[in-house]
Amino acid sequence: MGFIEIQNEFMAHIRKPAINKKPNDIEDRRMAIYRDLFFNNIEGFVSSGFPVLKTLYTDKQWNVLVRQFFSEYDCHSPYFLDIAGEFINYLSSNYKMKKYDPVFMLEIAHYEWVELDVSIAMQNELEKRLKNTDITSASLCLSSLVRNLSYQFPVQNISTSYKPTEPSPQPNYFVVYRDEDDDVQFLATNAMTALLLSIIEASEGSTFDEVCQQVLTHAPQFNAEQIAQGALVTLSAMAERGVIVTKNQD
Template identity: 70%
Template sequence: MSFIEIQNEFMAHIRQPTKNAAPKGIEDRRLAIYRDLFFNNIEGFIASGFPVLKSLYSEPQWHTLVRQFFSEYNCQSPYFLDIAGEFINFLANDYTLKSYDPAFMLELAHYEWIELDVSIAQQCDTEQPLSQAQITTSPLYLSSTARNLSYQFAVHTISKQCQPTQPSAEANYFVVYRDNADDVQFLATNAMTALLLSIIDAADGLDFSAICQQVLAHAPQFNAEQIAQGALATLTAMAQHGVIVTKNQPVELY
């Protein structure tokens, strides 16, 4: 048997010891150390990244969930910091809710993960802060360290003592961003703010006028002046938080 075959056999056993036989020639006492080490490392990282989600489960239920992820999910990234994102992909695409899983499980997990995602996001070198005067004259972009989010459940209120069984009557909107001190901040917003930011995010570099025209198409109950006034106030606040930015424009050489 080749070294690679032995290595694959070893990892298959570590991930699913009840289904895959241990490699020959290695005593079980030594294998038990590896089984515990690998699983505990994964469990510890997921527990630290999803503390609220973990608090909703008994210890056996939580270990069953993490064990299923560890045993069955084929991670696409070898980097330790990517494990939380891989866990989200697992819940979204490969996991079937059990009777004791809350209906908001995926949304809560995503809300908890987004803090890590924003904290390690690389800021684009060409991004520049905006003054209020620049908002109406510059191309606008959503910052590379900001996320415009909406959830059916009020994920920010969920705890062991507060577990909604039905989605909220209206969507819950948030902006998560990294401030000037590199701290991650959560900001509750509303449908119009979310619409503004989604338009900016979907078409990088739109100017203020084009953004207002798109908002007007989505909200015909308002007139152009109302849209412009509201958009300017909202985008001014978002610029102060660093959620929207402009970018250095490339110099054209002739």
């Protein structure tokens, strides 16, 4: 048996020891060390990345969930920092929910993961802070350190004592961003703010007037003056936080 075949047999046993036999030339005592080491590392990273989600399960249920991820999902990144993102991909694609899984499982997991995502995001070097006086004249961009999000469930309130069974009457909007001190901040927003930011994100480099014109097509119940006034107040607050920026043209 070649080296690659031995490696594949070794990893197959590590991931699914109940199904795949261990390599013949490795004693079980040593193999057990590897089995525990690999799984415990993955379990530790997943648990630290999703502390709220973990509290919603018994220890046995949680270990089953992580074991399924460990056994069934082929991660696309070799880096430990990417394990949480791979776990999100698994839940949203491969995982079949069980009766005891909360209906908001994927949303609370994503809400927890996005903190890590923003904390390690690389800032675009062309971005620069936007002065309030320049909002109406500069090209507008969403910072690379920002995520504009909405959830069906009130994920910010979920805990062992609050586990909603139905979505909220209205979406729950959030902006997650990294501030000047490199701390991750969560800011609850509303539908209009979410719309403004989504337009800026989708049409990077748009001017204030162009953004307002797009908002008008989505909210015809307001006139152009009302939209411009509201957008200026909102975008001024977002510029102060570094949520919207402009870019150097060099």
